[in-house]
Amino acid sequence: MKDSLGFIKISLKRSFAYRAENWLSMIIAPFTFFILLLVWSSVFAYSDGNVKNYSLNSLITYFLIMSLTTRFIYDGTAKGLEKEVKYGTFLTHLLKPKSFVYTSILNKIANRSLAILIEILPLIFIFIFLFKKYFIFGNFFFYAISLLFAFILSFLIHLIIGTIAFWFIDIRTIIYIFGFIINLASGVFIPIDLFPAVLQKVFNYLPFKYLVFEPINVYLNKYSTTLTNGLTNTVYQIFLNQIIWIFILLVIAKIFWSISMKRFSGVGT
């Protein structure tokens, strides 16, 4: 426990090195929403206030919650692992008493805890203050639960992507391409239910929508919170699906990790 707190303390100090970055994001995020609001207001005004299942308010709330969600689940494990493998410094992790995976998850907890304090909470206040007219107050409690599962899912996905570095060394572009696919299939760019039916079907077979799209749907009360009509279309079904994906990705991550350890030679570039 003492070790873990030590790791978290170091990570917090490291994350706080470039503070301007966090403050600036607090100015830029509302600016982005202002622009999104301008564009979508025009679309909604011309389409009689309705685009598929969305009203202007629900879509703006979707984007606001999306912004908070992506900040909370942000993960730098793949980038970190790539760097360590490329420069050969990963070797030091094999000599340390705590594994890379262990320190990475602690790093993420520390990093995101700081993000809650200096990024997410101030942003919530700014959003509510500036976009109160559009903001829908949803189900924070169930959203928070779903977000915790999304946090773990995000870590496992990025850990698996990071292991590709043991094969190709420089995987910055691969990480970028995966990032694009994840953003597209998780509903960061646009809610998944606005995509054509074929794409929606494809995204249903992937774990990515449980990172952003489904937690936001939970927030927007699109799922029932009672089990009177069974498990289907309830928040519990979403939680269950998230847990199943965590289990599947955990198995994949373990397999990838054990193969990677056999490949690693500690040379670096």
Add this chain to the structure above:
Amino acid sequence: MTNIISLWLHSAKTLISQRMSYRIEYFISLFSMLLSELVGFIILFVIYSSSKGFPGWSFYEILLLQGVFVTVKGFCYALFGGVIWNSNVVIREGTFDFLLLKPRNLLATFVISSFDTEDISKFFGGLFITAYAALKIPNITIFAVLQIFFYSIIGILFLFSVFIFLSVFIFKVTQTDQVYSFLNSLFILGNYPSTIFSKSISTTFTSILPLFLIAAIPVQNVLKGFQTQTIISLFSVLILVTISIKLWYKTVTTYVSAGG
């Protein structure tokens, strides 16, 4: 001027050859740059497939506008967009000194050394989309498309001033990637015609911060008739370029080689 152009060509050639030494990685990187530009087109497709779209604009007309926007953006990013990235690097590492020692115009050297080999794909991708959209719009000629790009020259100057302003900003705050977030947010607006926004927004981004000059005004000039704001915005751009260059030189004097 000839000196600077030949230096730029030499620098671009060297940087491309350097990147080509890892060919596959370079081509994947070009592809990834193109991917990032797909977002705008995807959103446009979703807007038109799930709503009536934008008043007075067909899907292909806005696609043409976005194609022009990506082409101009790709051109600018390749040519001088690297100043943002480079400002971050040279300030943090304290390596700006190397440029100060070089016997050429400081800003020109800084811009030339920032040539971005990856963003070329955006330029070609944008050209492809522009050509595709132009073919789908009835009665649009090659001359009309050339006319659009001619108007875009003012937009290129505007983007140059924006990049220089952002470089100044990085010199002040040392390390930040947030300027990219700022640019990406601003560019969302530039992807759409000025006519869909309120008069105040349209005037602000046409006359004061003439973002619409990159693609919206050029396309509107050709498809919907000449916009008189084009002339006003030309003056704004000239003022912005002058101020940005003066400010950059003034800021550079505060550089202390310490790194950050």
